[in-house]
Amino acid sequence: MVKAARISEPVPFSAINVTPFIDVMLVLLIVMILSIPNATHKVPITLPVDGGATEPEQPHKLAIDSAGALFWDGGRISDAELPARLTALRADAAGVLHMQTDPDARYDRFDAVLAVVKRAGVEKLGFVGNQPLPD
Template sequence: MARVVRARRIPDTAPIGAINITPLIDVMLVLLVVIIIAIPIASHEVPVDLPVGPSRVVDPLPPTVLAIDRQGTLTWNGEAVRDAALPDRLAGLRQSGAALHLQTDPEARYERFDGILAVVKRAGITKLGFVGNRPLED
């Protein structure tokens, strides 16, 4: 008996309608997280006026030291000072032209330091230095 071989019909290859987009979503989420983390770091800046060139002028007046201890108490050259009296002292310092050194105990609260720094800025002090990060002597 002769066998008749019929060719099977191969179905037309149609484009796949369902694409696996899970890897695409994973990559997009990773990129989104990287962008969210990187943007605040790149856009944070603090404007600082730095001197240009070598310093040739020696300041004849000794600097005034404003210290904040760990409890948040202010001292002006070793003398306790109230917050209400600080703007007047800063105005006198600005007129004298002396520099202000801000010394803060490492255990002091940042909010306290930030508030005092805002008062100094409002007073118009331009000669400002920060003393090292070490505990104040008792």
């Protein structure tokens, strides 16, 4: 005699598979973690205000050669002279400073000079070219 096995009717599965949702959420979280630091990084810049026509400014040029020597408007200066010149530049309302650094100069030298410029409070500053300085 053959016994018949009773097979129960399949019950509908009412739960949602959340694994794909968790995967998408983790990918979005990683994207946000990587992109937020770039979006919040700021460099403080004072932009000029349109005040009408002004006379052209005669910029002073501070150059750093490949050996790290400083030049102010073409003449060599020492590190001790730089703060006094920057203070005089800051006192001049039309004073502008252009910095030019030889591409072979060490970055730490450029960074040290730029820190002196920042401490002096020079606000009108520009960076000029990337060509080697003439000898």
